Amino acid sequence: MLFRNLTAIFIFFNIHYLFAQDSTLLICGPMLGYVQHREALIWLETTPAVKKIQIKYFQEEAPASINTITYDGRLGERYNPVKIILPFLDMNTRYQYEIYLNDKKQVFTFPLTFKTKMVWEFRQPAPDFSFLFGSCAYINDALYDRPGEPYGRDPGIFDTMACVPSDFMIWLGDNMYTREADNTSRSGLYYRYTHDRKIPQLRRLLASRPNYATWDDHDYGPNDIGSCYELKDVSLQAFKDFWGNETYGESDNPGVYTHFNYIDCDFFLTDDRFYRSDDKMNDSSAAKHYLGNRQLEWLENSLLYSKATFKFICSGSQVLNPLNDFESWRHYQKEFDGLLKFIRENKINGVVFLSGDRHISEIIKVQPDGFYPLFDITGSAFTSRFNPKFTQGKEANNAFRVVPKAVLDQNFIKITVTGARNNRIASVSAITVDNMQAWNYEIHQSDITYK
Template identity: 30%
Template structure:
């Protein structure tokens, strides 16, 4: 297995200038010009419009080629579409984010608070209307196929001369069935019986399988609002549907997709999780980055058998620096002032 290096507490410094980016007419491609061999993604989650948005200057400083929303992009918790629309507009008016949008393509998913129902899933009665407001926020064209199908999942290819990065955005809310409250311990939730329930739903699973099996990318970035690997904390996560986690791992292995990396949010902490998967030549990494405006500052610890390094529980965002020539990725957790709070390097 390839060597993994962990670094903590290093000082942040700027990387070189990035190329300008434009979203092409083809929904599945973001064109890049000029073509370089390095590529940078920045991402984050858990962002309130009524709290100081302190990190946009730090995000702008790294000059990312792509910004990914990881969910809870606003905190609405409402089925009132006028209120939801107003909060999205408020986020769009924040100066740092407005500047980022003017320079950088934006993709992403939602989580429960911008979906509209705390811990909500398939039962949310205003989900169709909420989907349209989210797509408006993401500037998805009115004639896009995404406007016609249920769920906000999407995929885009980002071609480079030495390879391709593919971004696959999952919707872990629209189709997610009921979770099981834990009435026996202090945890909120416990795993469903094996085989009971779904995170993605049938149609999205079929789509996801097709996207991975047909991918020609050197790296496949899967955006999931909730954590895939950490499964003992008792909050929301794929671990509440253990058969879905197993299905995810089997798909990654069977598809032969290169460089699959999971990005997650939700938890108000940032951490790296990693595991070996049968039949996979590289480790599966779940990089959690949360939150942008408020973090779990009272964090005192929780189990995660897949954790690599330390938990970060101050406001932060995540970055991925791709070296397409050498086929490696440098992951960083970055806080206010550009301080690197944690990092991990993986060869693929």
């Protein structure tokens, strides 16, 4: 009954939102991108009718002290994704902001607020925090979908996620699904981003907390494609235009890979598409690349530099599952074995993999020789349909799965990091579309540390 009441409330708010905002000016957003100690990124998309965009922002405790920033980029196009950085903020401070389009204040049914990061180092124990992650958001679009039963399921899961407190959100790929008519042109890619981003169920979630993202095949291009995609540079630009990460790749090595830190944890969002060899290449081939040499070098150096308690390596495809015959980092033996060897030889503590893609959620645990246990937490799917193959064959009762069961329905993952210094715990929960916990599992810092 409680969830039904919450659903009714969200339906009311979403309907009210459609009337509250000016649809002749704002298509979708705002979305909160990265937030640092002294700046934050706000994303939105406007119609061609918009000629002027301003954001007014102020500290919640000093609402009379208003700062105004005017967007100076190009407007008036068919697709107008806009990113505005709010600079020179105070750390550990809550801000409110307002959006003005053509000098008209936009009205929303949810608050537009964010809090800048704090400096806790050398001052206090690491604070507790939490984040959400997941993958595979198929939004139905009848004109371009395949015939038959719609593949996308209830987008109300995003309303559920908006109700679950967390400090930020990680989108782990297949954040949209390009169709055959989308991935053949820039026009198609930008159409798909806009179509999916503007559904009302997404708005509250995207505005409520910082959003970080990487991609997998379906939001990169055609199914299972890698480095041979002829529009990969166009797709990369579209990703940059519609997401709010602080960085993308390196100046001389393009891609969506990036890193960010939160409290005592580091997050390495890898790009598993731009340099990826075709899956059908022999697994043992030295020429078979998953990240490519430069990105792998970046990851290894970043891990070596990191002082984080938990080092979360994020991958669009699953990483550790020995029984996965489909897309997996493990099938790229040179890079997979090389990364594990690097971690072992340098005694890098606290590595945990986060992955998506599979249309199930599970935790895989493996014990490599000379290693602490390695965990791969797979979160999928937001709205995509479950694949019945996972209830059959060798993966049905996977001995490497440490949670009681794989989640075979719509869900997302919440990870909460708590505990005292040297005794931190990552508590992992799978949460269903109706806000029920499917399972919970704890990973202790002491368990993934070289003795």
